[in-house]
Amino acid sequence: MEVPSRPTGVPVLLWALAAQLVLCGSGLCASDHTKSCKLLFESESERRVLRRLEPITRKNFTVETKNGSESYTYVFQLCGDAGGVQQAGLIQMSSTPKKTTVIGMYNATQAIGGSDWVILIYRNGERYDAHCSQEQRRAIVMISCNTKMDVGQLNVVVEDRDRQQDCFYLFELDTSAVCPHVEYQLSTGSIILIIGFCVLAVYLIGGFLYQRLVVGAKGMEQFPNYAFWVEVGNLTADGCDFVCRSRNREEPPTYRGVVTEPLEEEPEERDDHLLPM
Incomplete structure (x- = not known):
């Protein structure tokens, strides 16, 4: 009695791969890394705004600024650990002294979107030492549409800390991800x-082949309905003329060297005197 052999795992793997390809083709396996962002107030409208930013997720955007002898490096990541710092969406690194400050956390996110822009707000950063009533830092990233690039350079606009509360760091970033989808119709x-051009092409090509292969025409006679179009051309030329x-058509034709004025009547010569009497 033969013992049935166990099926190998290769066919099963192929079937699983095929099923995954079918699901991906239908859009069911599309990844959404923006889910890592935790909204302060969960809403479907803000989720839709975040999904527009999916092409720029999981990327570190870095910019360096100098203020006198101080130098700062800012690292931003959308719904990911900026600079490897857990739960930090935007951080500030100073050179002297070496220190990393969390400006905003992606587990406290707000997203506001327009037709071609998105404002991303990261809250719950580290507290100020002596500014803004020692409130928590906040990062605002203005993401604007730019059709000429996939994603641009992160820019620092301002750090507004000369107030009692609601201080913020403002950044700019250009990307085509937030540009409206234009349907060309x-x-x-x-x-x-x-x-009209398609019908004309079919008429010319089909007529040429018919005249050449069936009728056996040569030269210009191969042009379909050649006599008709020649007559149309002549009539068009006559109409244009x-x-x-501007020539007056009622004028009698004149010829060079010939006078068109009527000739004077010459007196009639009588030859009655030549007749025999």
Whole structure:
């Protein structure tokens, strides 16, 4: 009695891979890294705004600024650990002394979106030492549409800490991810022109082949309905001549060297005196 052999894992793997490809093709396995961002107030509208930023997730954006002898490096990441700091969406690193300050956390996110821009707010950063009533830091990233680049350079706009409360760090970032999707549609006139050109092409090519292969025409006679189009051309030329020429058509034709004025009547010569009487 033969013992049935155990099925190998290769076919099962192939079937699993095929199923995954089918799911990905239908969009069911699309990853959404923006889910890592925790909204302060969960809402579907803010989730939709975050999903628009999916192409720039899991990327560190770095910018360095100098203020006198002080130098700062800012690192921003969308819904990810900026600079490897856990739960930090935007951090500040100073050179002297070496210190890393968390400006905003992505587990306290707000997202406001327009037609071609998104404002991303990270809250719950580290507290100020002596400014802004020692409140927690906050980062605001203004993400604007730029169709000429996938993603641009992070820029520092301002750190507003000369107030009692609601201080913030403001940054700018350009990307095509927030640009509105433009659907190009053909107008009615364009469709009519395309149909007209297609019909004309079929007429010319089909007529040429028929005249050459079936009728056996040669030269210009291969052009479909050649006699008709020649007559149309002649009639068009006559019409253009009739409309555009300024010559008076009722004038009698004149010829060089011939006077058109009527000749004077010469007196009639009588030859009665030549007859025999």
